[in-house]
Amino acid sequence: MTCYKTLAEPIHSEIEIKKSRFIGCIEPIHSHAAGLERVAELWRQHPEARHICYAMLVAGQVRQSDDGEPSGTAARPILNVLQHKGLDYVLATVVRYFGGIKLGAGGLVRAYSQAISEPLQQVEYVEVKPQAQAQIRFEHAHEALVRRLAEQAGLALEVEYQQQVLATLQGEAEPLEQCLHQLKEQTRGELELLNTNTDVGA
Known part of the structure; x- marks a missing residue:
């Protein structure tokens, strides 16, 4: 697994279009299950909302609604913004409070895109390098x-003598993967x- 780009911390925004409120939130997550739990939490926080639409990416795998x-x-425009920014391990949600005026398909696409793209213009990104662990004998x-090879690879090493x-x-x-390959070769x-x-500690 290669390194990936995600958010340093959650970011929120709110826009109003034709009396409908769109509350956008983008936040880092570590699994789809964590993302779904966050969506459930948003419903508890916004029981009167008409819709809570979302898209999430975890290791490139998509869940959306x-x-x-x-x-x-809704979900497709949200996902398009995330993918355009090259993000992974991220959840984007938009809570909509309906204002009584229908926006039409084109208006909805623009609204959901804007609710996510605007806060991403000022967000701090981080590049995460996945961690791993291996036990060898x-x-x-x-x-x-x-x-020697562990030190060259910048790996932590714990040894137990049996x-x-x-x-x-x-x-x-x-x-770590490269180090293991070298060790197999050089120990024949x-x-x-x-x-x-x-993903240890990632």
Whole structure:
């Protein structure tokens, strides 16, 4: 998994178009489940809202809802803004309070796009480098090699001495993967990969 761009913190905005209020919120999330829980929380906060439309991206995978608005007039414009900005691990929601005047399909597309695009003009972005962890086992003779390659890759290393050496490597996912590849080559396969875990602390 490569690095991705998301928001440093949630950001909100509110616009009014023909007496309808559109409350936009964009925030970082770590899973679709967390995003859905946030949408449920918004309903608890805005029980009188007519619609709460959203789009979320997690590892490039999309979940979205027009929540009763005409198909393609709410979630798709929201998603288009997120994708245009190159964002991931992010949830964008728009709470709509209906003002009594219908906007038409084109008006809805513009309103939902604006509710998300305006706050993103002044937001602080962060680039996240996914973390990973791996546990390996090897002969004592390879310990110096493991320590050297782990240090070169900028990885944290914890070692436990048994009949063989049990080591845990942790750090950025890409350098960790490269380090494991080098270790397998340079130990000629005399290294056992016990388990790996990606997105540790990401």
